[in-house]
Amino acid sequence: MTVDAVIFDIGNVLIEWQPERYYDRAVGTARRQAMFAAVDLHAMNDRVDRGEDFTATVYATADRYPEFRAEIRRWHDDWIEMASPEIPHSVRLLRALRAKGVPVFALTNFGIGSFDHAVTHYPFLEEFDRRYISGHMQVIKPDPRIYEMVEQDCGIAPGRLLFTDDRADNITAAAARGWQVHPFDGPRGWAKVLVAKGLLSAEEAR
Template sequence: MIPEAVVFDIGNVLLEWQPERFYDREIGAARRARLFAEVDLVGMNEGVDLGAPFAASVEALAVAHPDWAPEIRMWRERWFEIAHPPIEGSIRLLRALRAKGVPVLALTNFGVETFDAAVARLPFLAEFDRAWVSGRMGVMKPDPAIYAALEAESGVAPGRLIFTDDRAENIAAAAARGWQTHLFEGWEGWAARLVAVGLLDKGEAGL
């Protein structure tokens, strides 16, 4: 069945998200490992993805861990260096689909403030027909409720959606609802899948 709409995750699909790599570069791998073991940066970020205020969440964590405060504040002060670089091959696929009139949607775990800031700086993030952003919704992947919201509000039947995400648990949750899915491991594999389902030809997909 040829999909009716294409759903992109953003982090590690359209925009690299590797905080550990950033901190390895800035403070060294050993010190980064200590930081991530002693400070729940990942949990703080998940709270932001569920709608907690970004700057206030980072600052509260910095105050709670004064020995790590400068490093924690990097999460806010240098966020665009962490969420970098854009994945150009995936951006080309997004635009190729839109050029053919295929609806392109986003389903992303992303904070409200950070998403709005990213859209202002990275214009391709404004090119979706619609984005479902966890921070706005108060629910995040792989909770079935976020997939149900996209289904209901897009009006596209589950079997007519094709979704790519870099996290297996998010793919599994979509597949359980009947979505067509692709585990993202690089833009070339995603391009080949879009060709295989009949949405693009090889030239359009950059293959």
């Protein structure tokens, strides 16, 4: 089927997002395991991704767990170190699609403040034709509503949208709405899909 727009997730597609890896390096595996067992940091991050204030949410959580206050604050203070590095081949694919005139969108679970911070380190985040940031939308993937909001805004039929995401639940939700999907497992596989769909040549997808 024809593809009228390509939609990228960001975390673990264009930028690596591995908080546990960061904490293992920063405070040690044992301390990280104890903290994650005591505090649901990913649920805290989901609140930020739904639009709550980045700084206030992280710092309030830190204050509720004084044993881990300093470490939890790092989720905010060292955020770029957790959201790094970029995935260069994926960024090249984004730019190659745009160079061919293919509309490229972002659909990402990302907070308002954390995304604004990310843009200062990753300028390519400003290169999308449309950006769907969950913090602004106040709903996160895989809630079907976020996909519906994308469809309503862009006006493109679901079957003509091609979406990649590293999380199976997000892919399943998009597929349920009729989107073309690719479970992201690395840029090489994504590149092959873009070539197979006729959006890029093999050379352009390198």
